Amino acid sequence: MTDYVVIDNDKDFVAAAETLAVGQGPVAVDVERASGFRYSQRAYLVQAFRRDAGAFLFDPISISSFVPLQEAIGAEEWVFHAASQDLPSLHELGLDPASVFDTELAARLLGYERVGLAAVVERALGIVLAKEHSAADWSTRPLPNSWLEYAELDVLHLVDVRDFIASELETAHKTAFAAEEFEATRIRQPKPPREEPWRRLSGLHQVRGAKNLAVARELWEAREEFARESDVSPGRLVPDRALIAAVQANPQNKGALAAVSAFTGRASRSQLDRWWSAIERGRERTDPPRERVPSDAPPPPRAWGDRNPEADARLKAARAAVEARAEELGMPTENLLTPDTLRRVAWEPPTEINAASIGFALAARDARTWQIEETAQRIADAFVEAAQTVDEAPGTAS
Incomplete structure (x- = not known):
């Protein structure tokens, strides 16, 4: 069995970089994180492969720059x-690339039924990859040799896959589509932090009353602080369901909190003072959170028929038109146009309905040029047709 080497010092790293620099063609790159184990999303292994240079495994924890x-x-x-x-x-x-090629995204545009790396490699090259270490704790040191083999295989065939898929994109006349999608991915900025991230707590809908929500907020914030300090995924410390159970139990003292059977996790008992202090703070807060949070998003489509029949008709007609075009193009509808974008434009359409105005509305919601060219006229036609249908419906004033 091959012994895989992880480059974990600056001298060998510089030599590897020099070797990659004189390689040929594109560079396959991959990252292994410790999602679900660590608090951060930092890289714990970086893999790179280039023709005439070979594959390299880098340890970002040990490399200074x-x-x-x-x-x-x-x-x-x-x-x-x-x-x-x-x-x-x-x-x-x-590390910031000047350009990218995304084989997974390209596979979606090509309408592949399975777009995982193993499935795409097998389809393109006939090579079967094992994926048994994809959810491993990559912060482990030293990394087992079998994990390193898996990590190298993630990049070893990727350039060949890229060439195969690039040819398929050309044949399907989707090269320009893919180029826009790749660039949008490359320059995409991270989403701004949520105003109230604690509302992501799974099961929070079970909590009733502003005072109880205040307790949930304090417990979530206490867990985040401890997770950040210890660099452990919050859910591994105390699962969401355990925090919700603690809120619902309404314990009157620390002992009662410890007795809540559903309050589990590696830190539920060892950090009992921390959690009890959070509960007390929540109960003492004079600024409890809002029970209902206003949103700029349209209501769920199932409610549109009663609340806004015109928008409901627009959405149904446009959705059918976009789905039909996606089928013609041989790609998932959500890759042609995201459902959220279509919902927002249907709920608040431009004053004047035509391809140009719809195009501006789509662009304002980050639709790419190719998506606008493929959908704007069809959406405009669907909106006009929907308006006529509503006007002609029995009981509708003309």
Whole structure:
């Protein structure tokens, strides 16, 4: 069995970067994180492969600066499978590609039924990859050899897959579509922090009353602080369901909190003072959170028929038109146009309905040029047809 080497010192790292710099063609890049184990989304392993250079495994924890790698390959095309997952971790290391090719995203545009890396590699090259370590704790040191084999295989065939898929995109006349999608992925900025991130607590809908919500908020914030300090995923410390159980139990003292059977997790008992203090703070707060949070999003479509029949008709007609075009193009509807974008335009359409005005509305919601060209006229036609249908409906004033 091959012994895989992780580069974990600056001298060998610089030498590897120099080797990659004189390689040929695009560079396959991948990142392994410790999602579900660690608090951060930092990279714990970076893999790179380039023809005439070979594959390299880098330990970001031990390497002082990734500048040599950025200087070596920064101007080249980087090949990813699901680039949006890896780019944020690479940005933290100062690694930013000038252009990207995303084999997973391209596979979606081509209408592949299965778009996971193993499925795409098998389809493109006939090579079967094992994926048994995809959910491993990559912060483990030293990393087992079998994990390193898996990590190298993630990039070893990716450039060949890229060439196969690029040919398929050309044949399907989707090269321009893909180029826009790749660039949008490359330059996409991270979403701004949520105003009230504690509302992401799973099961929060079970909590009734502003005072109880205040307790839930304090427990969530206490868990976040401890998770950040210890660099452990919050859910591994105390699961969401356990925090909700603690709120619903309404314990009157620390002992009663400890007796809540559903209040479980590796830190539920060892950090009991922390959790009890959070409960007390929540009960003492004079600024309890709102029970209902206003949203700028349209209501659920199931309510449109009663609340806004015209918008309901627009959405149904436009959705059918977009779905039909996606089927013609051989791709998932959500890749042609996201459902949220279509809902928002249907709920608040432009004053004048035509392809140009719909195009502006779609662009304002970050639709790409190719998506607008493929859908704007069809949506405009659907909106006009929907308006006529509503006007002609029995009981509708003319």
